[in-house]
Amino acid sequence: MGFFYSDDITITNNNVKEILYAADKYMLAAGKRKCETVLKQTAQSEHATKTLQTAYQYHLSDLKKESLDYIEMNTKACLLSEHAVNLSKDCLELILKSDFLDCTETDICQFILKWGKHQCELAKLEPSGGNIRESLGNILYLIRFPNVEMKFFSKSVANSCILTSDEMVSIYQSHFGETSKAFPHSLRAPVSKRQTYSIIRYGQITGPMATSGIQSLTFFSNKEIWLKGVNIFPPFVRRGRYIIPYDIPGTVNINIKVMNDSEEEIQQQENINVVQNNEVRQIDFCKPVHVISMRDYTIVLDGMTHQIYYGTDCQDSVTDQQSGVTIKFKNSPAxxxxxxxxTGQFCRSFIQCLNWFLFL
Structure with missing residues (x-):
């Protein structure tokens, strides 16, 4: 109870859920934030499904997103965690809705059967196909059965009786060109299979110019993409009468934010080492930013205090012919x-791309 009076308590993985429950019940914002900090460590591990469940229960949106991001990139390991079978149906639905799970549909199907049997055990029901199907409810139709390995489907899924006869026939027919109307058949697009391309908006480099204040640009994409990173022009300083590269050891703190039209802010903080003599500097975000098609986003760079080179003859619309992505730029209100x-910053953006899903 000391935390209620002093905000001083040691939070560990062993007591975090109990403290989070109390902090949420008594509306202790500081305690809730400290719990979230501890939980973020688990969100970046194979036990991310446990953190996802906690984040969902206590409405911790940032933690929920972080957990889902990790699960998408490490799906198979996360589904093999001992905590995965304890996912609620709502949280399992969040995972199965993702197009970017990094595992096969057979792996997902194996887990679903395991999860369904565990739910039956908790409810003290026979783990029959009918009971497993009832525990799954409508999320059964998020499983992409046409992409499940046929040998596993015939041996395990068909014999489990979780599907009706008509549904099984439609799955078998899908392997001979007939599209299943009951189940999705599009392939998932994990991070590991993405290819990288680039969008270049400037024609030439000139300068230097003074850059105190915010550098900002609004953009939108014609396709669903991920903002993987950008090239920027690093600081230069004047020594005597000459403009020379800023080569004093150290870093310049660059704060890059991406904001969408719902006023959601996704922040990427980067420390740029400025000892190199380069006209451009590649900034790879620690985590790609999801960008929904045909929606305005604004990228903001703040922290430049020196003169820089900059791009000119910039295009307000750039199409990458290989990926088919078109990025259109607008002047930013920020x-x-x-x-x-x-003119100015953000000379190049990076695209990761599949044939059917595209990533900036």
Whole structure:
């Protein structure tokens, strides 16, 4: 109870759920934030399904997203965790809705049968096909059965009786060109299978120019993409009469934010080492930012205090012919000086791409 009076308590993985329950019940915001900090460690491990369940229960949106992101990139390991079978149906639905799970549909099907049997055990029901199907409910139709390995489907799924006769016939027919109307058949697109491309908006480099204040640009994409990173122009300083690269050891703190039209803010903080003599610097985000098609996003760079080179003859619309992604740029309302659709920062963006899903 000391935390209620002093905000001082040691939170560990062993007591975090109990403290989070109390902090949520008594509306202790500071305690809830400390619990979330501890839980983030688990969100980046094979036990991310446990953190996802906790985040969902206590409405911790950032933690929920972080857990889902990790599960998408490490799906098979996360589904093999001892905590995965304890997922609620709602949380399992969040996972199965993802197009980006990094495992086969056969792996997902194996887990679903295991999860369904565990739910039957908890309810003290026979783990029959009918009871497993009832425990799954409508999320059964998020499983992409046409992509399940046929040998496993015939041996395990068909014999489990979780599908009706008509549903099984439609799955078998899907392997001979007939599209199943009951189940999705599109392949998932995990991070590990993405290819990288780039979008270049500037024609040439010139400068230097002063850049105090915010550099900002608004953009939207014609397809669902991920913002993987950007190239920027690093600081230069004047020594005497000459403009030379800023080569004093150290870093410049660059704060890059991506904000969508729902006013959600996704922040990428980068420390840029400025000892190199380069006109451009590649910034790879620690985590790609999900960008929904045909929606405005704004990227903001703040922290430049020195003169820089900059891009000119910039295009307000760029199409990558190989991936089919078109990025259109607009002047940003957050802009203060130096960057707009014709000149300034954000000279190149990076695209990771599959044939059917595209990533910036």
């Amino acid at each position: 802009h203060e000086n130096g960057t707009d659709i014709k």
